[in-house]
Amino acid sequence: MPATTAAAEKLLLQMVDDYTTREISPEDMPMDAAGDFPAGFMQKLTDTGFLGIMLPQEFGGAGFGPEVTAAALNHIARGNASTAVTLEGHFKTIDQILKFGTPALQKQLLPSANDRIFAFSMTEASGGSNPMGISSTATREGDHWVITGDKIMITNGGLAQVYCVLVKTAPKELSVFVVDQDMPGFSFGKREDFIGLRGTPVGEIVMDHIVVDNDHLLGKLGDGGIIGDSAHDDARILMGAVLTGIMEHELKIATDYAKERKAGDKPLTELQVTHRKVADIAMRKETTKLLYQRAAQLKAAGQPYSEEAAMAKAHGSRAAVSAGDDTLQILAGYGYSREYPVEHLIRDARAMEIAEGTVEKMRSAIATAEFNK
Ligand SMILES: Cc1cc2nc3c(=O)[nH]c(=O)nc-3n(C[C@H](O)[C@H](O)[C@H](O)COP(=O)(O)OP(=O)(O)OC[C@H]3O[C@@H](n4cnc5c(N)ncnc54)[C@H](O)[C@@H]3O)c2cc1C
Structure with a gap:
């Protein structure tokens, strides 16, 4: 219900x-x-x-x-x-x-x-694509766990107060714990100066012997990989929705401008080169929308949605970058200017070819799902 x-x-x-x-x-x-x-x-x-x-x-x-x-x-x-x-x-x-x-x-x-923001922290300096390469650990001491490590490039890092953190509980065992900014041993490190999504804080958290009880473990010991994948799946649906929003914004800028701007005595809307670009932007926007909505429907129905969520983000992120590029070309000199938001929409979309799993990793996941059918 x-x-x-x-x-x-x-x-x-x-x-x-x-x-x-x-x-x-x-x-x-x-x-x-x-x-x-x-x-x-x-x-x-x-x-x-x-x-x-x-x-x-x-x-x-x-x-x-x-x-x-x-x-x-x-x-x-x-x-x-x-x-x-x-x-x-x-x-x-x-x-x-x-x-x-x-x-x-x-x-x-x-x-x-x-009223408190939450964040999910997996990436470390050793690299985001290989979770087994992380160094953060949780060590059992009596009936508590002691967490130590350093997470970087965390969305909402520095803003959020509650963090799920991926750690090793044994050399080859990944687990996820929840820590709170108020816990002794928790501090914030460097904030990233990223080129896009610049209104989203992305930063480092440092955990220096944070003590938590067993209730702060998500799932079972060793479930870290499953939970990390699940977080990615849920995030990718939402990123598909965000990317669709970026393309809706790009399409509006492109069509509004084309209706106003003249090439000689003809409006840009009468040029075939404009038709091609606007049609491509609209098709990219619609395909991404269908993909994220399909993944969200499957999730709501309790069906598997991992592959569809990966498709929404993998397809949508490049689609939004390309749609931004076409929009920029329609506006030409103005598109290249910071006065218009087009260039920053391209930078915003570009982040989503990296965050929540790179497009390369997502393509591997999609291909593996297809091989397994
Ligand atoms: C805006 C933004 C927000 C972010 N938010 C978060 C967050 O909230 N939480 C979090 O934990 N992290 C977050 N990250 C970090 C992000 O998850 C990592 O940047 C990403 O996983 C890639 O890791 P990396 O940058 O270390 O690149 P690497 O893992 O070093 O990869 C380098 C290159 O090698 C390729 N590569 C590596 N391994 C493979 C493989 N097995 N198959 C194919 N290609 C491969 C990659 O695709 C990439 O092109 C964020 C990053 C950005 C940009």
């Missing part, structure tokens, strides 16, 4: 649209220039209830399912992809605590997810 009604879903998306137009879109260009969100921005988003969109109602959230949650991020990304990605990082982490956390941990942590 869905936790929400069709009327509530419609109302949510209308609220998200209105709020995005009023409060989030106007900050898109300033955030890109500043490399940060403005003071008070995140608090307002929290006060408006955005952090609890997919959190079940028993924990005080709104309880919307995967399809509506993805649609909400899609609507936000039409105006500001960075803000949508901050929420994506939060939602995928909540999802793993819902799937793998003990009832006691869920009860302790999840009500706070309405």
Whole structure:
């Protein structure tokens, strides 16, 4: 049974649209220039209830399912992809605590997810594509675990207060624990100066002998690989939605400009070269939308969705970069200028060929799924 009604879903998306137009879109260009969100921005988003969109109602959230949650991020990304990605990082982490956390941990942590941001931390300096190469460890001492290590390039790193962390519990055993910013031994390190999604904080967390009890383990010892894959799957659906939002933004810029701009005495809309570009942008946008919506439908129905989620992000990330390039070419000199958002939309989309698993890793996952059929 869905936790929400069709009327509530419609109302949510209308609220998200209105709020995005009023409060989030106007900050898109300033955030890109500043490399940060403005003071008070995140608090307002929290006060408006955005952090609890997919959190079940028993924990005080709104309880919307995967399809509506993805649609909400899609609507936000039409105006500001960075803000949508901050929420994506939060939602995928909540999802793993819902799937793998003990009832006691869920009860302790999840009500706070309405006003505290969560993050999922796997990558270390040794590389993100090879989880077995990590050095962070959790060592059992009596009835507690002691966690030590350093995670880099974490979405919401420095902003979030709760972190799922992938660690080794034996030389060849990966496990995931949950740590809190308030725990002794927790600190923040370097914040990345990335070229895109510049309104999303991405940074380092340092864990120096953090002591947690066994309830802070997600799943069982050795489930780290499964939980990491699950986090990627959930994130990739949401990234497909964000990428669709970026392409909707690009398409609007391209069509608005083509209607206004003249080449000689003809508007750009009458040139076949413009038709080709606009049609390609629209097709890339629609195919990505169908892929992420299909993955979200499968997830909502309790079916496997890993391959479809990988397709949504692998296809959508290159599609949004290419659509941005076509948009830039339609605007030509203005497209190349920082006065227009086109160049930053390309930089934003480019991040998603790397984050949540590189496109190379996703293609391997998709091909393996096909070989196994
Ligand atoms: C915007 C952004 C947000 C991020 N957020 C998070 C986050 O929230 N949490 C987190 O843990 N990490 C996060 N990351 C880190 C991200 O997951 C890693 O950058 C990514 O997994 C790749 O790791 P790497 O950069 O170390 O590259 P490497 O793993 O060193 O890879 C280098 C190159 O080799 C290729 N390669 C490596 N191994 C293989 C293989 N087996 N098959 C095919 N190709 C391979 C890669 O595709 C890549 O082209 C984020 C990164 C970005 C850019």
